[in-house]
Amino acid sequence: MSMPPGIATVTLNGRYVRPDGTPLQGTVTFTAPALLTLSGADTIAAGSVTVTLDPSGQFSVILIATDNTNSQPTGWLYGVTERFKDVSARTYAIPLPQGTPTVNLADIAPADPSMGTYYPVVGPPGANGSNGADGRTILSGSGAPSSAIGAAGDFYLDTTAWSIYGPKTTTWPSGHPLSGTPLISSVNGLTGTVVLTASSVGAEPAGAAATAQTAATNAAKAYTDGAIAAEVTRANGAYALGTALASATDRITANEASLAAVARRRIRRGGIADLALSDALYSGTAPTTQTTQTTTSSISGAVKYAPPLVTLSGSDVRGDFLFLGASDFQIGASAPDTSYALPTSRYPHTYASGQGSWAFEFVTDASVFEMRFKYISSASTYKLTVDGKPVTATPVSVGGTTTGSGHMLKVDFGSSAVRRVRFDLYTVPFGGIYIGPSASLWRPVTARGRLMVLGDSITDGSTQNAGGGIGTWLYKAARMMGVTDVWDEARGGTGYITPGSYAIFGDRLAADVVAYSPDVLIIKGGYNDNGGTQSVIQAAAASLYSAAKTALPSTQIIVVGPIAPTASPATSIVNTDNTLKAEAATAGLPFISLVTGETRDGTGSVVSTQNPYITTANASTMIGVDGVHPTDAGHAELGRWMVRALAPLLPL
Known part of the structure; x- marks a missing residue:
C-alpha cells in the first residue's frame, strides 16, 4: 500500500545470517510512538510494522521518516525488536531521518545492546556551532x-x-x-585554621558505620542465607523451562519479555491464589449489556479498534489487543467476513473451521464500549471477565438475531475507570472494539505462562455444557491457577489412535502444539480409544510422548488418562488408563488418573491421592444426559479436581 502524499519516507534494508553465513529465520518489528500526528499530510500513524526475513535472511521496508515536517511528537525514534529462531530477542531504537532516503540497518543498529533496552540521545554541538568543533577549554x-x-x-x-x-x-x-x-571566611562556623572532626560536622565517629553495618549483616545473615538458598533452588528449577522464551519469541512481545519474563517461565503452585479452589465472580457492579443487529456504533464519535488484517477506514485504528489461547489470525475471503478476524492455530487451521475457543484482553478507561461481531448461531457464546473475575459463572449467548449478520454487543459500566477486560469467545468472529474519542485502550501483559491441552471433547466442550470449549474445566482451572494464556487444542472425537472427524493426537502435535511453545502441556484423552487394542494404544502413546519431549525440551508435559463417566468404569477404560499410566512412567512423564484419583510423578511414584472424579454420590449431577460429557456443574468440579491433581507437580 502506498504512503499518503506529503509524508517523507526512508527505505530500510537489512540482512541477518549466522556466523557460518546461514540465513536467519524470523521477524523484525518497527514500532512508532503510540500516536504519530503528521499534520502536514492530514494523517495519524500508530502501531508497528513487522517484516519477515526472506529465505536469504533479508528484508526491505518503507517507513515514515522520523523527522517529518509538522509531525508530533518531534525527535522520536523507532523501537526495533528482532525475533529470530534459536536467537535471543533484542530491542533497541533507531532514527530514520529523511536526509538519507535509503539505509541499511547494519549501518545504524547498535553493536552491543546486551545491557538492555536503551535509546541513543544526540547531544548538542560544540560551542562553535554545528561544525563539530570542541567546546571551550x-x-x-x-x-x-x-x-x-x-x-x-x-x-x-x-x-x-x-x-x-x-x-x-x-x-x-x-x-x-x-x-x-x-x-571562604569560615567552615561550619569555625574561623582561622580549621581542623574538622566528626563532631564538628555532626558526623558519627570513625568506624561507627562499619560497626553498624557488621551488626546489621550478622542479624540478617540467617534469613538471607536461607532466602538465597531457596531462591537459587527455585531459579535453577525454573531455568530449563524458562529457555522456552528464546524459542517462542515470535509469540511474546518486547513489553512482555521485559515485564513478565520470570512469570512466564513456569506455571507455579504459588500462583494458585484461592486456597478454597473457587472460581470467584466479579464483585463490582456488573455492567449492563445489550446486543443490537447493526455495524454502526451508538457511541458518539466512536473510534474503532480493529483486529489484525481488517482494513482500516476513517478514524479506525489498529487495536492493541492481547490475544490469548490462539494465534495466526485471518479474515474471510469475501464480505462480510473481510470485516471479521478469527485465529487459525488449531486443526484444521482454516478460517471456516478454525479456533472455536479463544480470548482477547485489553485495558480501557472507557465507561462504555461496544464489541462488533458476526453472529454465527445460537451456539455462539462469550464470557466477560473484569479485573480478573468473570461476570457470570458460565458463558452466555451473544444474543444475535440474524445468522451471518453483523452485531454490536454494548457493555456499559456507568462510570469511567481503568479496567482490565477479557472476552472468552466461542464461535464468534471478531470485528473490533469501539470506544469514545476521549477514552483510551491499551494492551495488558500475560500472567503466569502458556497452558495448553491436547485432548478430546472433555476439554473441547459438548452440548452438555454452556459455551463449548470456553465453558469447560480448562478455563476454570486456569483462572484458579492465575493463568490467562489458555490454549484449548482439543478436538471432540479424537484420541491416540482415533482421528474422529479431525486427526489423532500424534498428527496434530507439530502444528497444534509445538508451533506455539506452551510452558505446560497437558495431554488428556484416551476415552475415544478405549475400544481399541491396548498394544496399539501403547505404541501410539510411546510415539507421541517421545515426539513431544524431543520437540518441546523446555515444556513441562503432564499426561491425564481417560474420563470414567460412571462410578464403576468399564474394563476397557481401566485398561486404557493403565496402559497410558505405564507408558507415561516409561517416558518419565507425570500421570493423573481420573479413574483412581492418583497423581504420579515422572518416576511413577504416587505423590497425591483424592477421590476418583466420578463417584456414586456425584455421577447424576456431574455427567450429562448423553452419559459421557460433564455438565456445567461437572466442569466446575473437574476444574477444582484438576487443580488439586496438578498442584503437587508444579514448582513452588
Whole structure:
C-alpha cells in the first residue's frame, strides 16, 4: 500500500545470517510512538510494522521518516525488536531521518545492546556551532594570562596566585582568587585554621558505620542465607523451562519479555491464589449489556479498534489487543467476513473451521464500549471477565438475531475507570472494539505462562455444557491457577489412535502444539480409544510422548488418562488408563488418573491421592444426559479436581 502524499519516507534494508553465513529465520518489528500526528499530510500513524526475513535472511521496508515536517511528537525514534529462531530477542531504537532516503540497518543498529533496552540521545554541538568543533577549554599557566592566550569562552587558571579568569570575550576579565577571605571566611562556623572532626560536622565517629553495618549483616545473615538458598533452588528449577522464551519469541512481545519474563517461565503452585479452589465472580457492579443487529456504533464519535488484517477506514485504528489461547489470525475471503478476524492455530487451521475457543484482553478507561461481531448461531457464546473475575459463572449467548449478520454487543459500566477486560469467545468472529474519542485502550501483559491441552471433547466442550470449549474445566482451572494464556487444542472425537472427524493426537502435535511453545502441556484423552487394542494404544502413546519431549525440551508435559463417566468404569477404560499410566512412567512423564484419583510423578511414584472424579454420590449431577460429557456443574468440579491433581507437580 502506498504512503499518503506529503509524508517523507526512508527505505530500510537489512540482512541477518549466522556466523557460518546461514540465513536467519524470523521477524523484525518497527514500532512508532503510540500516536504519530503528521499534520502536514492530514494523517495519524500508530502501531508497528513487522517484516519477515526472506529465505536469504533479508528484508526491505518503507517507513515514515522520523523527522517529518509538522509531525508530533518531534525527535522520536523507532523501537526495533528482532525475533529470530534459536536467537535471543533484542530491542533497541533507531532514527530514520529523511536526509538519507535509503539505509541499511547494519549501518545504524547498535553493536552491543546486551545491557538492555536503551535509546541513543544526540547531544548538542560544540560551542562553535554545528561544525563539530570542541567546546571551550580551561587553560593554565604561571601568572596572569596575556591577551594572546585563549579564545572566546575559555577559562584560565593562574597556578601562582591561584586565581581563575574567564570566560574570555575579546579580552580577559579580572581574576578571582581561589583561596583566602574573598571566597571562604569560615567552615561550619569555625574561623582561622580549621581542623574538622566528626563532631564538628555532626558526623558519627570513625568506624561507627562499619560497626553498624557488621551488626546489621550478622542479624540478617540467617534469613538471607536461607532466602538465597531457596531462591537459587527455585531459579535453577525454573531455568530449563524458562529457555522456552528464546524459542517462542515470535509469540511474546518486547513489553512482555521485559515485564513478565520470570512469570512466564513456569506455571507455579504459588500462583494458585484461592486456597478454597473457587472460581470467584466479579464483585463490582456488573455492567449492563445489550446486543443490537447493526455495524454502526451508538457511541458518539466512536473510534474503532480493529483486529489484525481488517482494513482500516476513517478514524479506525489498529487495536492493541492481547490475544490469548490462539494465534495466526485471518479474515474471510469475501464480505462480510473481510470485516471479521478469527485465529487459525488449531486443526484444521482454516478460517471456516478454525479456533472455536479463544480470548482477547485489553485495558480501557472507557465507561462504555461496544464489541462488533458476526453472529454465527445460537451456539455462539462469550464470557466477560473484569479485573480478573468473570461476570457470570458460565458463558452466555451473544444474543444475535440474524445468522451471518453483523452485531454490536454494548457493555456499559456507568462510570469511567481503568479496567482490565477479557472476552472468552466461542464461535464468534471478531470485528473490533469501539470506544469514545476521549477514552483510551491499551494492551495488558500475560500472567503466569502458556497452558495448553491436547485432548478430546472433555476439554473441547459438548452440548452438555454452556459455551463449548470456553465453558469447560480448562478455563476454570486456569483462572484458579492465575493463568490467562489458555490454549484449548482439543478436538471432540479424537484420541491416540482415533482421528474422529479431525486427526489423532500424534498428527496434530507439530502444528497444534509445538508451533506455539506452551510452558505446560497437558495431554488428556484416551476415552475415544478405549475400544481399541491396548498394544496399539501403547505404541501410539510411546510415539507421541517421545515426539513431544524431543520437540518441546523446555515444556513441562503432564499426561491425564481417560474420563470414567460412571462410578464403576468399564474394563476397557481401566485398561486404557493403565496402559497410558505405564507408558507415561516409561517416558518419565507425570500421570493423573481420573479413574483412581492418583497423581504420579515422572518416576511413577504416587505423590497425591483424592477421590476418583466420578463417584456414586456425584455421577447424576456431574455427567450429562448423553452419559459421557460433564455438565456445567461437572466442569466446575473437574476444574477444582484438576487443580488439586496438578498442584503437587508444579514448582513452588
